[in-house]
Amino acid sequence: MSDTQIGLPIDQSKELAGKLNQLLADYHLFYINARGFHWNIKGEKFFELHVKFEELYNDLQLKIDEVAERILTLGFTPMHSYKDFLDNSSIPAANNISDGRKAVQSILDSFKTVIKVQRELLDLSGQVDDEGTNALMSDYIREQEKLVWMYSSFMG
Numbered sequence: 001m002s003d004t005q006i007g008l009p010i011d012q013s014k015e016l017a018g019k020l021n022q023l024l025a026d027y028h029l030f031y032i033n034a035r036g037f038h039w040n041i042k043g044e045k046f047f048e049l050h051v052k053f054e055e056l057y058n059d060l061q062l063k064i065d066e067v068a069e070r071i072l073t074l075g076f077t078p079m080h081s082y083k084d085f086l087d088n089s090s091i092p093a094a095n096n097i098s099d100g101r102k103a104v105q106s107i108l109d110s111f112k113t114v115i116k117v118q119r120e121l122l123d124l125s126g127q128v129d130d131e132g133t134n135a136l137m138s139d140y141i142r143e144q145e146k147l148v149w150m151y152s153s154f155m156g
Contacts, residue, residue, distance in 0.1 A: 004075045012128040017076035019124060020133070023117045024067045024078055025088035030110040031060040033094040037103040045100045056107065056147075063140065070133055090117075104151050111148050115141055 004013045038053035068078035079088065086093070091110050097103050118137045125133035 006073065006075075006132075008074065008128055008130055010075075012124070013074045013130075014076065016121065016124055016128070016130060016133055017071045017074045019117065019121050020067055020071045020074070021079050022088060022090075023114065023121065024064065024071070025085045026091050026110075026114050026117060027060055027064045027067060028082075028085040029089040029091040029093060030114065031057050031064060033091070033097075033106060033110065034060060036094060037097060037106070040096065040098045041100060041103060042098040043100055049100050049103065053103070066136060070136060073132065074130075101155065104154055108148060108151050108155070111144050111151070115144055115148075118144075 034057040041049045071078040090113050094106050122137040
């Protein structure tokens with residue numbers, strides 16, 4: 001059998017699943033960081049940022065599930081241990097950040113990382129006519145580019 005159950009070539013699907021697992025690891029560290037920012041934020045912009053960070057981590061939680069389900073749809077296994085996430089993420093763990101500007105800069109850096117991976121996935125999925133992954137990545141990129149603009153505006 002040279003195709004997956006959804007009619008995509010197995011070798012390219014395996015490559016896509018690997019890159020999706022990279023994104024899954026990045027999203028988990030991004031989520032954990034955003035959750036920590038939400039809990040630990042202090043200062044003048046507390047009320048504004050506390051709410052924005054909660055919106056962000058709730059959105060990331062949904063994306064984590066969608067990415068894992070896409071890996072399963074392709075016929076592969078999503079990584080699911082914190083060790084795997086730590087070992088495979090390009091996003092560093094943020095510790096004890098309570099300053100709003102530092103938290104927002106970390107968020108901007110994380111968006112830059114995940115958008116880059118998503119663009120790579122968009123290219124790979126386009127090469128094999130994987131519309132499911134392609135549509136997911138297109139939606140994510142569009143949403144996140146707007147968030148980058150908004151968080152960047154906060155930074156001035």
